[in-house]
Amino acid sequence: MSFEDPTIIVALDFSEAGAALALARRLDPAQCRVKVGLELFSAEGPAIVRTLQGLGFSVFLDLKFHDIPNTVASACARAADLGVWMVNVHALGGARMLAAARQAIPAGGPRLIGVTILTSHGPEDLAALGLGDSSERVRGLSVLCREAGLDGVVCSPREAHELQDLRAGGFVLVTPGIRPEGAPPDDQRRTRTIREALAAGADYLVVGRPVTRAPDPSAALAACLAEARGAPRPVLFDT
């Protein structure tokens, strides 16, 4: 990863294009990427992705595909047609679905990553789902994603440290669940600060409400970038 590669991905979770673009226009595409998720894509469709790309942003299309292999593969192909930087599927879709998704994305297309266990799940949620310990589950699903040839995973910053061995060869760790020290977690359960996430070895950090709901989003992003610049990063030994 080059020094210029923006680490922070701002989640544009808005109900319509006007609000999303007003925020995006206050951000610098050289300093951050943006994420279009379920809410904004459901409201505005592919057009919002193209508009953001026209503003110079690389876009993470966070639609978390989870369906039968054929359907997910076709959806991944359409996402690739959009020229997005990154797209994702749920790792719980299983090995055949992950392999189909991988095959559907052409060489040089978007990075394909797998969502492991949502950062909104705490121990009670995992127990109720019969999923047990989050770090074990996240590791198992991350290995599955790597074996299927995916380019990385979405995990919580709490698990990033234990996945360092998987990063060899450019497998990336994308961590939502970022909260400044003392900030409310909202619906997130497995959170860390920017500094902690980077120190644990995350490659990209997804930050939504701490920036988008801040009284001054540009200043909030500037604070995030400053914290990221000052954060220690583990040395990655590529084998």
Ligand SMILES: O=c1ccn([C@@H]2O[C@H](COP(=O)(O)O)[C@@H](O)[C@H]2O)c(=O)[nH]1
């Ligand atoms: O496990 C996951 C996967 C995706 N997300 C998405 O990231 C952002 C986080 O937003 P905040 O406002 O910073 O909580 C949001 O778009 C989620 O859909 C996640 O949080 N956890």
